[in-house]
Structure formats: C-alpha cells, structure tokens
Amino acid sequence: MVVQTQYTFKGLMFVPPVTVRESDVLTAEAMTFIDALVTRFADHIPSLLEARDVRQAYFDSGELPDFLSDTSNIRDSDWTILGIPSDLQDRRLEITGPPKRKMIINALNANVKIFMADFEDSFSPEWKSVLDGQRNLMDAINGTISYKNLTNGKKYTLNDDPAVLMCRVRGLHLKEKHILYNGKAIPGALFDFGVYFFHNHKTLLANGSGPYFYLPKLQGHKEAAWWSDVFYFTEDQFNLPHGTIKVTVLIETLPAVFEMDEILFKLKDHIVALNCGRWDYIFSYIKTLKNHPDRILPDREVVTMDKPFLNAYSRLLISTCHRRGAMALGGMTAFIPSKDPEKNTQVLDKLQTDKLLEANTGYDGTWVAHPGLVNTAKAVFDAALGDRKNQLDVMREQDSPITANELLAPCEGDRTEDGMRHNIRVTVQYIEAWLSGNGCVPIYGLMEDAATAEIARASIWQWIRHEQSLSNGKKMTTHFFRACLTEEMGALKAELGNDVFKNGKYQQAASMLEQLTTSNVLADFLTLSGYEWLD
Structure with missing residues (x-):
C-alpha cells in the first residue's frame, strides 16, 4: 500500500500527493x-514571456531584429566575466543526454570532459521521469549510482575519474504541472534548478567542482538578469560566495544573438560560456521570421553551418565570448553511428568535417550525443588545441564587424516534396516517442530531439502559410499537406509493422502534427501541446 505523506507544503500543492516513493527527492527541506x-x-x-510576444508582434509586422541601441554602452565598453573554474577550463568535448540511469553512467565514463544531463530538449518531462532524473543525478554525484541490465546481467558503475557534470534545466516557457503555487503550475526551470542545487551543491563543492548549469531558450538580457537574481538569491540563502554557481547559456534563439554581450554582462559573475545551439537557432530563425516570405528556409538537410547566416552567427559568438573571457562551445552533431561499416565511415567523415569547421573557426569545444562519436570528435579538438586547454586566445580579429544583414541573410536551397514528406515521418515518430516518455530518438540515422523536430514542423507550417512552390512545381497548401500526411502515415x-503502429501513439502524434502545421498561428513550442498529454 502506498502511503500519502502530504498534499501541500507551505504554499505548494502537489498533484498527485507526494508518496514515500518520491519523498527522497521532494524532502521538506528541498x-x-x-x-x-x-x-x-x-x-x-x-x-x-509577454515581452517575447510583444517583440514577436513587431517582427510579424515586417520589422527585422537588430542590435539594441539602448545597450550600446555594454557592447562598446571593456569588461570581462568573473572567471572560469579550473574544472571548466577544458571543455573540448561534451556529451549530452537525458538523466536516465544507464545513460548517466556511460556518459560520465566516456572519454569526454563534460556530461550535460538534460531536462529539456532530449527529455520528455513525465513526472516519474523528472523525479527519477533528479534521483539518478544525486546518486551519481554521491558516487553510489549503478545500473544492472536485467536481460544479460551486465552491471554498470562509475569509473574513478568521471567527467564533470552539468545540468540543463527547462526553459522559462515550460511548467511543472505537478506542483501548484496559488493554484498555478510552477516554472519547470525553478524546480529543476532548485532541486538539483539543493541536493547536490555541498557534495559537488566538496569534490572540487560546483553547481554548474546550462540555461536554454533565452531571448535576451532581461531574461539573463532574472536568472542572475535567482543565482545571487540562492548563494545568499546558503551563505556561498557570489559566483559559486556557474552557467553556460545556449544562444539558440535569433533575438539572443543580437544580445550576446548583454547576456554575458548581466550574468558576468556566474557565466563561463555561450553555446552555439544550432538546431534550436534554425527553428528560431523560422519562427522569428515566419511572416517574411523572402527568408523561408529550404529543406532541413540543406541548412548547414556553412550557410552565410549560420556562419555569421557562429563567428560572432566566438569573437563575443573570447573578448569577454568566456568560452565558446560548438553545437550538437545529430549524426549517430551505423552498424553498416561503409555507412559508418560516411558518418565519421561527416562528423570530422563538421568538427573541423568548428575547431578551425575558434571554438573551445563541441558536443556529441552518442558515445560512438566521441573519439573522432575529440581527436579533431585535440589536434587543434595542442597543449592548450581552450582557444580563448582566438579573437577573430580578421573578421569585419558582423552586421544584422549577415545574421538575417536568406538561405539558398531547394524546397522539395521529398524533404517535406521526410519532415512528416520524422516529426510523427518523434512526437510519438515524446508522448511515450522518450525525448531523444534515433530516426533514419540521426538523433532527433525536440529542437530538430521543431525545425521539421515549423518548416511545413511556413511553407503552407506562404504557399511555397516545391521543386517539382507543386504548391504547398493545407489540402496537399493533409493528403501527404495520410499517405506517409500509411x-x-x-x-x-502493424503491431508496433497499433500499439504506439502514432495516430495521436499525426493529429498533433496536423494541428500544429495547419493552424493559423505558429505554436511557440510543440512540447507545450504535448505536455498536456503526459502523466
């Protein structure tokens, strides 16, 4: 029999009530x-969030993003961040993934410098998974984590020298509906941050590390200032020096690229790096410029980091970070290894090309999502860094000042029926997996997460809205999309196979995709719709 220990605590109400099973994470003190x-x-x-909507309405009316005139003094003056702890000065390779028990052990044991445990884009926030994730991280930090495969009996434990652990919390737009405050769901970001910090900061500091976080989806410096206040408050609550908490901010929205200096400045006591969140950034480009018919992106596979608008974003991130003493981290590789030797060689060749571009541009490190890619990616940065820990000395003085026009440049490439149909199949399978509790899914040789799925569904919406002509001459309309959706579901x-299809949530996923892509309004995030279906 499950014993219910509490319904409310202080101003918080728990839905469902907290049981003994959850009380190790949801302690009274936490x-x-x-x-x-x-x-x-x-x-x-x-x-x-309302300020985001106001700004988006401005862009929807025909205006374009630009650097802010009222913060030019921040961009033009000389200042640097507080500093970077020793265990974060070498970040040549990071691996990311959801906080599942086996994943955490394998990632911390991998030949990488950092493991980012992710409660955001690669995570489906079912309540049980949220609590299990926090519990798993507590065990990892305490050195007690283990996992046994019940099928083959294989046991997984931590090595003696695991990677440094960082935690990516949910974005400001996401709620935690299982805890209410004044009748409203609390912010998922505050829950993720608060629980992780409370349970782990003492042990992390005692181990010579610290409470390190990734902050996603920021759109500007006022959001960064909000987080800065959260960190100062937390440090004061626990009698810690200001700057104990360290964060990396993902620059993965188009508005944020115009405020990188300002974001660094508002967080200068706590920030150590910016990350090139390429997939969400491409999605944000579509979303921000959705009403601009001259800036419609081509097929997803064509939008690569050598395209002018992405190349400009990449170079500006490096020069901005290094000028301020912060590190610049490259983006996620969506490739995954193949069991076919010939195909796997092609995957590793593409990976090497991608990481060479990052290393040669001046990034201090990069991301992968699969252990099978670690050695190839790390070898690229080992060669580039030599005996250095990072490339903070690379200032890109050779670049001319990067302009708003470069950051907003239209992207050349075909919009094809095959590309649209591929987007349908990928997004349906991803949504189905997410609704089933899995936020990180290998599909057709790529590791798909919420960000990559967002690109696929947003592209379809924008092509329909502007009735784009595809490369074969067909016009993208709601009627044509629905016909394609029916055919692709077949x-x-x-x-x-019939059994897998029937027992999964594919029809529900297709219905959700249809609603997202044929609506008059482009939904901000597909996860907001999907969250209503999760336990």
Whole structure:
C-alpha cells in the first residue's frame, strides 16, 4: 500500500500527493527552498514571456531584429566575466543526454570532459521521469549510482575519474504541472534548478567542482538578469560566495544573438560560456521570421553551418565570448553511428568535417550525443588545441564587424516534396516517442530531439502559410499537406509493422502534427501541446 505523506507544503500543492516513493527527492527541506524560489521569482516570468510576444508582434509586422541601441554602452565598453573554474577550463568535448540511469553512467565514463544531463530538449518531462532524473543525478554525484541490465546481467558503475557534470534545466516557457503555487503550475526551470542545487551543491563543492548549469531558450538580457537574481538569491540563502554557481547559456534563439554581450554582462559573475545551439537557432530563425516570405528556409538537410547566416552567427559568438573571457562551445552533431561499416565511415567523415569547421573557426569545444562519436570528435579538438586547454586566445580579429544583414541573410536551397514528406515521418515518430516518455530518438540515422523536430514542423507550417512552390512545381497548401500526411502515415505503418503502429501513439502524434502545421498561428513550442498529454 502506498502511503500519502502530504498534499501541500507551505504554499505548494502537489498533484498527485507526494508518496514515500518520491519523498527522497521532494524532502521538506528541498521543498522549503523551492517554495522560496517560487514565491520570489515565479511571478516575474509571465512578464518576460509577454515581452517575447510583444517583440514577436513587431517582427510579424515586417520589422527585422537588430542590435539594441539602448545597450550600446555594454557592447562598446571593456569588461570581462568573473572567471572560469579550473574544472571548466577544458571543455573540448561534451556529451549530452537525458538523466536516465544507464545513460548517466556511460556518459560520465566516456572519454569526454563534460556530461550535460538534460531536462529539456532530449527529455520528455513525465513526472516519474523528472523525479527519477533528479534521483539518478544525486546518486551519481554521491558516487553510489549503478545500473544492472536485467536481460544479460551486465552491471554498470562509475569509473574513478568521471567527467564533470552539468545540468540543463527547462526553459522559462515550460511548467511543472505537478506542483501548484496559488493554484498555478510552477516554472519547470525553478524546480529543476532548485532541486538539483539543493541536493547536490555541498557534495559537488566538496569534490572540487560546483553547481554548474546550462540555461536554454533565452531571448535576451532581461531574461539573463532574472536568472542572475535567482543565482545571487540562492548563494545568499546558503551563505556561498557570489559566483559559486556557474552557467553556460545556449544562444539558440535569433533575438539572443543580437544580445550576446548583454547576456554575458548581466550574468558576468556566474557565466563561463555561450553555446552555439544550432538546431534550436534554425527553428528560431523560422519562427522569428515566419511572416517574411523572402527568408523561408529550404529543406532541413540543406541548412548547414556553412550557410552565410549560420556562419555569421557562429563567428560572432566566438569573437563575443573570447573578448569577454568566456568560452565558446560548438553545437550538437545529430549524426549517430551505423552498424553498416561503409555507412559508418560516411558518418565519421561527416562528423570530422563538421568538427573541423568548428575547431578551425575558434571554438573551445563541441558536443556529441552518442558515445560512438566521441573519439573522432575529440581527436579533431585535440589536434587543434595542442597543449592548450581552450582557444580563448582566438579573437577573430580578421573578421569585419558582423552586421544584422549577415545574421538575417536568406538561405539558398531547394524546397522539395521529398524533404517535406521526410519532415512528416520524422516529426510523427518523434512526437510519438515524446508522448511515450522518450525525448531523444534515433530516426533514419540521426538523433532527433525536440529542437530538430521543431525545425521539421515549423518548416511545413511556413511553407503552407506562404504557399511555397516545391521543386517539382507543386504548391504547398493545407489540402496537399493533409493528403501527404495520410499517405506517409500509411507508409509509416508499413515500415514499422502493424503491431508496433497499433500499439504506439502514432495516430495521436499525426493529429498533433496536423494541428500544429495547419493552424493559423505558429505554436511557440510543440512540447507545450504535448505536455498536456503526459502523466
């Protein structure tokens, strides 16, 4: 029999009630801290999100993003961040993934410098998974984590020298519906941050590391300032020096690229790096410029980092970071190894080309999502760095000042029917997996997460909205899309088999995709719709 221990605690109400099973994570002390965070900071988030909407309406009316005139003094003056802890100065290779028990062990044991445990794009936030993820990270930090495969009996444990652990919390737009404050779901970001910090900061600091975080989806410096206040408050609550908490911010929205100096400045006591979040950035380019018919992207596979608008973004991130003493980290590789030797050689060749571009441009490190890619990616940065820990000395003085026009440049390439149909199949399978509790899925040789799926569905929406002509002359309309969706669902059923298709959530996923792509309004995030279906 499950014993219910509490329904409410201070100003928080738990839905469903906390049981003995969850009480190791949702301790009274930890929830006291969560209550303090929510009481002080949650009410500010709606105004930050409303500011996003106001800015987006400006872009929808025909205007374009640009550097801010009222913060030019920050961009033009000389200052640097507080500093980078020793265990974050070498970040040549990072691996990322959801906080599942086996994944955490394998990632921390991998030949990488950092493991980013992800509660965001590669994670489906079912309540059980959220709590299990926090529990798994607590065990990892305490050195007690283990995992046994019940099928073959193989046991997984941590090596003596695991990678440095970082935690990516949810974005400001995401709620945690299982905890209410004044009848409203609390911010998922505050829950993820608060629980991880409370349970782990003492052990992390005692181990010579610290409470390190990734912050996703920021759109500007006012959001960064909000996070800065959260960090100062937390450090004061626990009598820690300011700057104990360290963060890396993902530059993965188009508005944020115009405020990188300002974001670094507002977080200068806590920030150590910016990350080139390429997939979300491409999605944000579509979303921000959705009403601009001259800036419609081609097929997803064509939009690579050598395209002018992405190359400009990449170079500006490096020069901005290094000028301020912060590190610049390259983006995620979506490739995954293949069991076919010939195909795997092609995968590794593409990976090497991608990472060579990053290393030669001046990045201090990069990301992969699969252990099978670690050695190839690391070898590229080992060669580039030599005996250095990073490339903070690369200032890119050879670049002319990067302009708004370069950052917004249209992207050449074909829009094809095959590309659109591929987007349908990928997005349906990803949504189905996400609704089933899996936020990181290998599909057709690529590791898909929420960001890559967002590109696929947003592209379809934009092509329909502007009735784009495809390369074969067909016009992209709602009627044509629905016909293609029906045909691709039939193809997917044949590909997966009747039993898998029938027992999965594919029809639900297709319905969700249809609603997202044929709506008059482009939804901000597909995960907001999907979250309503999760337990």
